[in-house]
Amino acid sequence: MRARQRGFTLLEVMLAIMIFASSALLVVMTLPERSGPGIFGQQFKTLLEYASTRAVMEGNVIGMVITDREFRLVVLNASEASAEQPAAWKPLDAGRVTTRGDFPEELRVSLAPQRLAESLVSPPQILFLPDGESSVFTLTLSATGDQQSFDVISKGAMPVTLALRNEHGTP
Numbered sequence: 001m002r003a004r005q006r007g008f009t010l011l012e013v014m015l016a017i018m019i020f021a022s023s024a025l026l027v028v029m030t031l032p033e034r035s036g037p038g039i040f041g042q043q044f045k046t047l048l049e050y051a052s053t054r055a056v057m058e059g060n061v062i063g064m065v066i067t068d069r070e071f072r073l074v075v076l077n078a079s080e081a082s083a084e085q086p087a088a089w090k091p092l093d094a095g096r097v098t099t100r101g102d103f104p105e106e107l108r109v110s111l112a113p114q115r116l117a118e119s120l121v122s123p124p125q126i127l128f129l130p131d132g133e134s135s136v137f138t139l140t141l142s143a144t145g146d147q148q149s150f151d152v153i154s155k156g157a158m159p160v161t162l163a164l165r166n167e168h169g170t171p
Helices: 010-030 036-058
Strands: 062-066 070-077 088-091 100-102 107-112 126-128 133-143 149-157 161-165
Touching (some): 036 062, 036 070, 036 126, 036 161
Antiparallel strands (some): 070 100, 107 133, 126 133, 149 161
């Protein structure tokens, strides 16, 4: 009398792999698309939240200067202010956190209700105060030649929100 073998046949293993692969494909297809503006918008949102948190933790006023191609976090240097020379803004040093960067080439940037700065030495358009308040603004990131764009929105306090705009330009 022969003993029965235990285990799976090649057909059963292949069928299980096919079912798992099909399920994974369905999950991946239902995830929202993360395009250039969306990914960069999320990273930018995180940087703004970092600036707000740091302003509260250190008791300093932190600002962000935004041009059409680059951005930089700055801190108010009130300790060196005098009657003749008002307080000046200096670049924020954050160690391993990048506080200055360039917008990707394919992104168009607009800021409302403020205007984009001429250069990074201009006064900041966005302020983060030690009491947790921040400037009210909408930063729009849109890919050139693409209908998709994202808004990074602050209503004067954290959290900053990221909103997808449709092809007609409305959130």
